[in-house]
Amino acid sequence: MSSRDLILNRVRRALAGVPDVEIARAYRGxxxxxxxxxxxEQRVRDYRAVVHVVDEAGVADRVARSLAGRxxxxxxxxxxFPSAWSAAEGVAAIADDxxxxxxxxxxxxxxxxxxxxxxxxxxxxxLDAGPGQGRRALSLVPDYHLCVVRAARIVAGVxxxxxxxxxxxxxxxxxxxSATSDIELNRIEGVHGPRTLEVLIVT
Amino acid sequence: MSVTFLGMPxxxxxxxxxxxxxxxxxxxxxxxxxxxxxxxxxxGVVAEAPDWAELREAGKAIKEHTxxxxxxxxxxxxxxxxxAGGRVHWAAGAAEANRIVADLxxxxxxxxxxxxxxxxxxxxGLNEALLEHGITAxxxxxxxxxxxxxxxxxxxxxxPAIHRNRAEIREVFAEHMSGxxxxxxxxxxxxxxxxxxxxxxxxxxxxxKTKVAxxxxxxxxxxxxxxxVLESEGNGRMCLTLPRTLISVVGIEKVLPSWRDLxxxxxxxxxxxxxxxMNPYTSMWTGAAEGQEFHLVLLDNGRTGVLADEVGRQAxxxxxCSACLNVCxxxxxxxxxxxxxxxxxxxxxxxxxxxxxxxSELDRSLPxxxxxxxxxxEVCPVAIDIPSVLVDLRSRARHSWPERAGMAAAxxxxxxxxxxxxxxxxxxxxxxxxxxxxxxxLGRWTDTRDLPExxxxxxxxxxxxxxxxxx
Numbered sequence: 001m002s003s004r005d006l007i008l009n010r011v012r013r014a015l016a017g018v019p020d021v022e023i024a025r026a027y028r029g030x031x032x033x034x035x036x037x038x039x040x041e042q043r044v045r046d047y048r049a050v051v052h053v054v055d056e057a058g059v060a061d062r063v064a065r066s067l068a069g070r071x072x073x074x075x076x077x078x079x080x081f082p083s084a085w086s087a088a089e090g091v092a093a094i095a096d097d098x099x100x101x102x103x104x105x106x107x108x109x110x111x112x113x114x115x116x117x118x119x120x121x122x123x124x125x126x127l128d129a130g131p132g133q134g135r136r137a138l139s140l141v142p143d144y145h146l147c148v149v150r151a152a153r154i155v156a157g158v159x160x161x162x163x164x165x166x167x168x169x170x171x172x173x174x175x176x177x178s179a180t181s182d183i184e185l186n187r188i189e190g191v192h193g194p195r196t197l198e199v200l201i202v203t
Numbered sequence: 204m205s206v207t208f209l210g211m212p213x214x215x216x217x218x219x220x221x222x223x224x225x226x227x228x229x230x231x232x233x234x235x236x237x238x239x240x241x242x243x244x245x246x247g248v249v250a251e252a253p254d255w256a257e258l259r260e261a262g263k264a265i266k267e268h269t270x271x272x273x274x275x276x277x278x279x280x281x282x283x284x285x286x287a288g289g290r291v292h293w294a295a296g297a298a299e300a301n302r303i304v305a306d307l308x309x310x311x312x313x314x315x316x317x318x319x320x321x322x323x324x325x326x327x328g329l330n331e332a333l334l335e336h337g338i339t340a341x342x343x344x345x346x347x348x349x350x351x352x353x354x355x356x357x358x359x360x361x362x363p364a365i366h367r368n369r370a371e372i373r374e375v376f377a378e379h380m381s382g383x384x385x386x387x388x389x390x391x392x393x394x395x396x397x398x399x400x401x402x403x404x405x406x407x408x409x410x411x412k413t414k415v416a417x418x419x420x421x422x423x424x425x426x427x428x429x430x431x432v433l434e435s436e437g438n439g440r441m442c443l444t445l446p447r448t449l450i451s452v453v454g455i456e457k458v459l460p461s462w463r464d465l466x467x468x469x470x471x472x473x474x475x476x477x478x479x480x481m482n483p484y485t486s487m488w489t490g491a492a493e494g495q496e497f498h499l500v501l502l503d504n505g506r507t508g509v510l511a512d513e514v515g516r517q518a519x520x521x522x523x524c525s526a527c528l529n530v531c532x533x534x535x536x537x538x539x540x541x542x543x544x545x546x547x548x549x550x551x552x553x554x555x556x557x558x559x560x561x562x563s564e565l566d567r568s569l570p571x572x573x574x575x576x577x578x579x580x581e582v583c584p585v586a587i588d589i590p591s592v593l594v595d596l597r598s599r600a601r602h603s604w605p606e607r608a609g610m611a612a613a614x615x616x617x618x619x620x621x622x623x624x625x626x627x628x629x630x631x632x633x634x635x636x637x638x639x640x641x642x643x644x645l646g647r648w649t650d651t652r653d654l655p656e657x658x659x660x661x662x663x664x665x666x667x668x669x670x671x672x673x674x
Contacts, residue, residue, distance in 0.1 A: 002293070003293040003294060003295040003299060003503075004293040006293075006295050007277075007293055007295055007455065007501070007503045007507060008274050008277065008278070010503070010507035010508075010510075010511075011273045011274040011277070011455075011507055011510060012274050013511065014507055014508075014510040014511035014516075015270075015271060015272075015273065015274070015510065018271055019271070020268060020271050020272065021264050021267045021268050021271065022264065023261060023264040023265055023268055024257075024260060024261060024264060025257075025261050025467075026254070026257040026260065026261070027254040027257035027258045027261055027467065027470075028253070028254050028257075029466070030466075043480065046480075047483070102410075102411040102412075102445050103411050106407070106411060119481075121480065122480040122481035123480065123481070124481045129493075135493050136440065136443075136444045136486070136492075136493065137444050137445060140437060140440045140441065140444060141411075141445075158466055158469050158470050158481075159466035162462065162463060162465050162466040162469070163463075163466075167424065167427040167429045167462045167487065167489060168287070168427065168429075168489050169489075170486075170487070170488045170489075170492040170493060171485075171486070171487040171488075172440065172484065172485070172486055172487075173469075173481070173484065173485035173486075173487075174483070174484060175479070175480070175481035175482065175483050175484075176483055177483070178435070178436055178437040178483055178484070179435050179436065179483045180345050180399055180435050180436045181241075181362065181435065181477050182344070182345040182346035182349070182362050182364060182436075183345070183369055183372060183395040183398055183399070184233070184236060184237050184240070184368060184369060184395070185236075185237040185238075185240045185241045185362060185365065186240065186395060187479075188395045188396050188399050190396070190399060190400070190403075191345065191399050191402065191403055191435075191436035191437055191438070192343075192402075192403055192406065192407075192410070192436050192437035192438045192440075192441055193436065193437025193440060193441075193483070193484060194437075
């Protein structure tokens, strides 16, 4: 007998005559209401990420100032990221085409992305490798990640995000910069992922 | 540095391990500080969720429903993963799982793998098994790295190096990093940020060049074939994203029926485990993502035996958050090594004897590693009634002969009202002779407790004599 059959048979034997249970979903489910921008801003900041709120016309200028502030000269810009936003002076926008090697990604100064969904209650951004986001490694290897979040992408809570996302796409949920609690259970920001996360909320 | 906890033999019963652990004041200090910090954080973010009780109820019900239909969901998961370009392997036991993984790694021609922290691979001793095949597994989670470099053992589900403080970690890094790759900086301090930076530098190059990664998974969605890994540092993302081949070893109880179920567990798990509204990174992928080769190894290793147990099967609802460890007064004082298992604390005390059986003295003693205070049940995000399972397991472990004789005598007395009354009358007459301290080995009980006073007259006798106080 294969191990597959062995395991499935054991499961069936163990469950013989065991009744099923009802799942009551009395918790707060998905809503149609938009997410609270102020709450999102505050919750992202709680993770010690840098947050700015700008209007559409101010995005390019804010991106340019943020990059200049870090001295970032070579940044990865995934396909589909609005080119008007990344046209900062003195900054080379590097395309991931052909795909950059991991070592190549390690040498850039940062990455600009958009996001698929953002969650107000938890201060989370979710990337789904869609336009303006690129493959998963882009927002991982560079030490600096600047994410532009349109207000319309902000949902209230986790159930709203799950309802909006497509599980067949590779998804990365990001809540603040990389961190660890492994030393005396104190939270320290900055381990293997980007040590600086900057979020631009576009109203 | 203290080496007290290295190679704690698993054949000694819990009380002896615990007696040794509580004498280590450094360990007690480290644990008190760490568990106190995490308890406060968890309490804060749980209080913030207005529907916590409902989420917990739903989490429990979803897990319960999944376990009751586990065969169906496992087959569905297999189909979904296969359809998305992944390959599914089934492992009945640890040895088979280790062999499957070793063969998969060998087929790639690689001799080095990077690992995401995983309880399942700890449980089966994968690293040691791979080493026998000439394959070196590099742990990349900070706490796992501390344990691996220090040739230590994990003592907590979430933070395996919780028993180490920053000064001890600095010493481990300074002494042992060079043997595994890039050495620690010469001027390494015990500042946590500096220690995290040292780990970043030590592992950076390895992440960029290693071709095979091994992970576990927090959840596997049957409906879509999606695997979910929650983490903090980004080491998980490095392992899940950069290597060409990814092998995930996942216990069969990790399956969830539908994509929607994540709306519950992505709230329950981060708040219960690290005490955050959300953990820094969660990765979700379905089958062969972005051109990667993906293998899923489904692991039984005793789980179906637990599933067959009417009372104990609820332990399979566990999502490995470790909230029960952090609130447990016993764990806080003894630490994880005393439990002699990769699953320490209250959940370990019910999971280990069920998975491993009660053949050894240690495993028989684990259900007693609790004061039955119930704090673990209260914080459990899937409402596992740990105290009830502990009591049930206690009834199954073979008891010592004096205990059995005592219980048999008590049973005989309570069986007939006349026997009890006779004994109570005899007790009342002889009450002057009851000692304040019990003799011999029984004295250990009265060392810390007062013997209850024996009344002159039993309640029943008083009632008969006074007609309920009317005479």
